[in-house]
Amino acid sequence: HVGCDNILGSDAKEDRCRVCGGDGSTCEATEGLFNKSLPRGGYMEVVQIPKGSVHIEIREVVVSKNYIA
Secondary structure (H helix, E strand, O other), X not given: OEOOOOOEOOOOOXXXXXXXXXXXXXXXXXXXXXXXXXXXXXXXXXXXXXXXXOOOOXXXXXXXXXXXX
């Protein structure tokens, strides 16, 4: 077995922020909420997902005619 520290026999694991041996305290939450009408055929940026993000949750909280792209 190789831990996240690349040492054979190590039990080191990544935390929920993907930090090897971390305690999850360095995570940053990014949120966005969109509840407007879009112009016909248009796109609107709701939120940018930062590079390296993990545990991404995207929800449609009410039924709409919008698409996620």
